[in-house]
Every structure is written in C-alpha cells, then in structure tokens.
Amino acid sequence: MEAHITRASRGDREAFAQIVAEHYASVYRFCARRLGPELGQDAAQETFLAAQKALARFDGSSTLLTFLLGVAHNQCRNLARKNRMEISFDEVWPDRSTEDVERRTIDRHELHRALKSLSLEQREAVVMHEIEGLTYDEIGAVLRVPSGTIKSRLHHAFLALRQRLLPSEELSA
C-alpha cells in the first residue's frame, strides 16, 4: 500500500485510482453522515481531489484513512459553510415510524431523542467512534484535537445518554 501512496504522490493516476477504490466508501459514508447523500458525494470527490494534491505531505504518522478523513472533515465543513447548513448528524439516526418500533431494553425513540440532545462535539465523537470505528487517537488526528479530549467527550456523551435513558438512576459523574 505504501508503494501505491508513493506512486500516487508522484502523479501516478492508476495508483491514486486504487487508493480511491479502496477508501471511497469510507470517505463517502463519513461525508454522507454529515452532509447527506448528495452533498456527501460532492464532498467525497472534493476530498480525493484535495488529497491528490496533499498526498506529498502525507508522512505516514497516521493511517491513510485517517489522513483522508482529516481532509474529508475539512471539505465537509467547507461545503456546509457554503451551503449554509449545520452538520447535525441527523442522517445517522433517522426517525422511524411507530410500526418499526419493537420493545427492546432501550427504547429506540428515547435513544434517538437522547442522541439528538447531545452537543455537536459529543455526537461527532460518538459517530466517529461507535459507527465509523475510529480509535480515540484517530478521531483526535482527524479533528486535530488531543485524544484526551475525545475520551472526555465520549465519557460525557455516554453519561448524558445514560441519564436520559435511565433517569431514575442516581449517577455520579
């Protein structure tokens, strides 16, 4: 893979196409979760265009996916700003009809409401860790914040979710 990166950074289009083929789905999902399918597609394409230029700066200190998601994060923010929209992660947990609801340990409606009550940073951390499967370090690299901050955001996010979903319980922070 490193050979692909080196060749792609030197302008080998076929090597870059291989990188796109391998990471497009992850990058697209990352963007689509933030901007929706249409803008997510634009953002993913912009991400790879920008990454093609920036690939020479990739030093291998993180994974290529983390590097691409870092670029995608910036592209998403730029596109959201241009389209005057806010990244809310609403597309991640869409509302469901009552017919779909089945009795579970955790009530789905409550879970959706609880997730939407989180702050944007907390929701972002939850999405990146629980859904996109990134480690704390990787999230920190993408968002350019210390991993300790991500740990804190996730702790408080889960605390808030627990308080929301189990209000009768006495929880100490």
Add this chain to the structure above:
Amino acid sequence: MSVREDLKAYVDGELSPERAEEVRLAVEADTALQQEVQFMKLLSDNIREEAVEPEVIGAEKALELARKPRRRFPLWLGYAAGGLAIIIFASVISPEFSQAKLAAKNSDLTALAGPERLKATFGAPPVATASSGASAGAGGFGRPAVPEHAAAKAASGAVGEVPEARDFSGTDPTLSGPQNGADAYTMTRENQVLGTNPSPPAKSPAAGKYLLPPPSNRKIIQNGDVEEVVPDVAIAQNQAAQIAASVGGFAENSSLSYSTQQIPTAAITLRVPAQFFGNVLQRVESLGKVTSNNVTGEDVTAQVADTDARVKELGAEEDDYVTMLRGARSIGQILEIKDRLSQVRQDLDSLKSQENALKDQSTLSTLNITFDQKPTTAPKPAPKPKPVEDRWAEDTFKSASDGLTAALHFLGRGVIVLFVYSPIWVPIAAIAWLVNRRVKRG
C-alpha cells in the same frame, strides 16, 4: 481520576494496560460498575444498530476523476501572467511611490540647513587645508597650493565665515581647467531669498575652498560682487579697504549714500593681487551677513599670448620698415614707407595697451562690495540646529512618518488603480474562478 470517568475508555479498550487492570479490578469488585459497563456495551450496540449506513454512490465518478489527467494550468503560464501583472502594477504604481519618496526626501533636505543641506545634496565636498592646498580638483592641473597664510586662516576659522545656504552653479575652474581662448567660470552664491531672514553664518574651515588662487602661469581675470548687511557701513567700508591694503591691494572707488529713510549704503571697489582674491573675499564676507555673492573668472592666457605674438610680429615689421626707410632713395618711397610705419606703430601701441590692460586685470582682481546697514529691528535669530546626536529621535520619527506617508500613498494609489481597472480584472477573475471550479468538479 475516578474509575467511572475511565469506564467508557475501559469498555473501548483505550486505556493503558496498567490503568485497564486497575479499572478491571474495580469493576469486578463493584456490581454497580458492572451494570454500567453492561449498559455502555448495550448502548453502543444499539447506537450502531440504529445508525443508517449510507448507500455508497459516486464511486465510479470518483474513480473516473482519479484516472482523468488533471487539466492543470501550465505553471510557466502562471508565472508569466503573475510577472506581467506585477510589472503592470509596478509601472502604474511605482512612479507615484518614487514621487512620494522623493517628496519625503526633499522635505528632509528643506529641513536641513546650510552645510548639511549642501552635504546631503552633493556629498561631502573636498576640504582645502594648508596641508592639502592643491586638492583633488587642483592637483590635476598643476595648481599651486593655497598661500600659507590664507589656508591657515581658513583652517583656523579666523576668516571664512560664509553664508550657510549656497547654490554653486557654473563650472568649477578647479575641476574643469582652463580651455583655449578666454574661458569664463562663474560661481554664484545666493544666501537667501530676498526679504527673508538670513541664516547665521557658520564658521567653517572649508570656507572659500572654491576660491583657490589662479595659477601663476595663467592669466585669469577674477571679478567679484558681494552684497552684505553689516552693523555699521562706514566701519565695514574702512575694514574692507584695510583688508585690501593688507595684501598689497587698494580701494579703487568708495562711496557712501543714504536712502530716504536715512539708511546708509556704502559701495567700495577693491583691487587686490589675484593670488589673494579668495582670501580677501573671505575676510570681506566675514564683516557681515552676505546676501548675495557673485564671482566670475575669465582665463585670458591665450588672449595675452596671442596679443604678445602679434606685438612681436608688428615689432619685427616695424624693424623691417625702419630698415627699408634707411635704404629709401626717392621721396615717394620714403613717404609710402613712413605711412606704413606709422600704421604699424599705431597698431603696435594699441596691442601693447591691450596686453597691458589684460595683464593688469589678471594681476589685480576686482571686488565690488555693497554694504547695507542692518535694520534697527534685529531679525529673529534662526533656531540653532541641534547637534546630530541630539536629533536621532526626531530624525527617526520624521523618517518613519515619511515612510508611512509614502506607504499609505502607495497603498491608496494601489486601491484606486485596482478599483479603476476593476472592469478589466473582475470579469477575468470571475471567469477564472468559474473555470477553476468547473475543472475541479469535472
């Protein structure tokens, strides 16, 4: 840090082995913590289950874009366009910037007084001293050094109070050297614009450096006209005559008159040996404040030589006629020769007197001086310029403010030019931006 705060990181496997072990032991010992861990795992599972996985679209297009050669704007064309833009911009802007800087410099020069201004304008002029009388300008033409007493006085500052602001124009004889025939040089020194307060004269050892005496082997007629304001015209008139006498010269003419307001004016014409002309001029100038000074020089060496040759030629012709007269046999011959001889002698006399006049004028220079009485209400003395070392803050401030003015002028000019040229560059920039966007989006 409490165990509960690390519980989520423990569940996610993000703790260090040591901390993870501590948390594990704590969880094993506490059922409440165990329940929390269970709930977190359940919550994570539910969050993942509830999340909608977006269907991937646009992969083909992205691949196509990745394989497509990028339509890059040629780099050399970019550099060329940038360079051209800079040149055009600079050509429009730079004259204004230069003018602004020049104006700032001029204001600096205006602020400087006297010798400093001269120095700033022309650089440090050569200084004539007793030891270097035949200085750079004179050396090339084998000029003699300044007479010792004159140079010594100039160096000591005993004489040589010269007006501060001087503009020297014309040809410096020490630099240009005499040409064939009668070459003239003029050095005009205007102290101030009439009607303004004259600056106080500054004593300078370099005073009179432009007034080196003419070389002894050349015949130069030097004339000078000086106007100056003195406290007492009569005293100044006497002092001027004494100065002339001290170098072997004399006062040729002298007059004293009064205006209708009873303000006296004295005029005196001095004839002084040419080699002391500069010295006398300096000493006369030191009597008061010079308001005008005009010195002219005319090299008549060639003229004198020519006259001398013609005199010799006519002398020889005269001798020939005298010989012929002695050998004449007829009355007619005698009358004709005498007539010719008479004409030759007449021409000879005329040439000799002309030669003598030239020699006299080049031997004795003429200095016309006009003394005006100082007005009863003394003019306000000009503020004494501070020493350079005391003015560093002032100079720095002025320099900085001039620079700021120039920079603001430059920027203002740039903004105006950009605005005026906007009908040209705005559409180009808009098209370039749109094209760039289209290219990016494929």
